[in-house]
Amino acid sequence: DAGVIQSPRHEVTEMGQEVTLRCKPISGHNSLFWYRQTMMRGLELLIYFNNNVPIDDSGMPEDRFSAKMPNASFSTLKIQPSEPRDSAVYFCASSPKDREDQPQHFGDGTRLSIL
Amino acid sequence: SQQGEEDPQALSIQEGENATMNCSYKTSINNLQWYRQNSGRGLVHLILIRSNEREKHSGRLRVTLDTSKKSSSLLITASRAADTASYFCATERQAGTALIFGKGTTLSVSS
Numbered sequence: 001d002a003g004v005i006q007s008p009r010h011e012v013t014e015m016g017q018e019v020t021l022r023c024k025p026i027s028g029h030n031s032l033f034w035y036r037q038t039m040m041r042g043l044e045l046l047i048y049f050n051n052n053v054p055i056d057d058s059g060m061p062e063d064r065f066s067a068k069m070p071n072a073s074f075s076t077l078k079i080q081p082s083e084p085r086d087s088a089v090y091f092c093a094s095s096p097k098d099r100e101d102q103p104q105h106f107g108d109g110t111r112l113s114i115l
Numbered sequence: 116s117q118q119g120e121e122d123p124q125a126l127s128i129q130e131g132e133n134a135t136m137n138c139s140y141k142t143s144i145n146n147l148q149w150y151r152q153n154s155g156r157g158l159v160h161l162i163l164i165r166s167n168e169r170e171k172h173s174g175r176l177r178v179t180l181d182t183s184k185k186s187s188s189l190l191i192t193a194s195r196a197a198d199t200a201s202y203f204c205a206t207e208r209q210a211g212t213a214l215i216f217g218k219g220t221t222l223s224v225s226s
Contacts, residue, residue: 004157033213043158043203043216056213091157097211101146101165104214106157 002026006092006107014115018080021110024073025094033093033104034067034077043091049075050097061086082114121204121217128224134191136220138204139184145207147180148214149189152201161189161202194224 005024013019025032033048047057052069060067064083069075079086089111093104122137140147146165150158164171164180164187171178177190191198201221205214 031211035216042218045213045215048213050211093158095211100210101163103148103160103163104158105160106150108155108157 004107010111012113016081019082021077023075023092029094029096031095031097032075035091037089084114087114121220125221130226134194136189138187140206145210147187148205150203196224196226199224
């Protein structure tokens with residue numbers, strides 16, 4: 001079975017540019033999570049969706065960040081305009097919501113560097 | 116905000132030894148989970164323990180949970196070089212919600 005697929009794996013861009021990160025969750029999973037990992041703050045939730053609907057976006061840093069889930073098999077996280085402090089590894093994870101005590105399955109992440 | 120805090124931050128042991136990592140958290144939970152992260156990769160789920168459970172085993176892994184102390188421990192027995200990774204505890208406050216992660220323990224197992 002294919003796991004959670006994220007693209008790109010690495011992104012290097014200049015400050016001010018728009019960045020779009022993509023995620024394909026595991027088929028049949030109806031919860032999708034975006035996390036950010038930095039040395040200083042560790043792993044933090046940005047936003048999560050249940051059945052394509054955003055449930056908790058309290059972790060989204062500011063208006064420069066936006067996330068969408070247009071259908072059950074695809075989600076994007078967009079940063080516009082990007083800043084050097086956005087440099088981090090961004091992870092997408094999915095899980096089946098309709099069963100209790102299910103682990104989350106993580107993609108390999110997108111390593112983002114903003115110059 | 117971080118809920119789980121792992122202890123120690125780093126641990127170095129020899130192959131065959133046991134490794135114990137501890138985790139503390141702050142609020143009530145539905146379950147607590149342990150994940151492993153190899154360098155440059157995503158997190159891999161290891162084991163989940165429900166709030167009404169006290170101990171759970173999976174292969175060489177043993178997890179304990181003390182909800183009165185809001186703490187958990189992960190024991191890896193007979194460690195191998197392949198166990199070298201970062202280990203994170205994560206709490207789920209309500210079923211189906213996001214996980215709150217600690218900052219992790221970096222384990223190095225030398226042969």
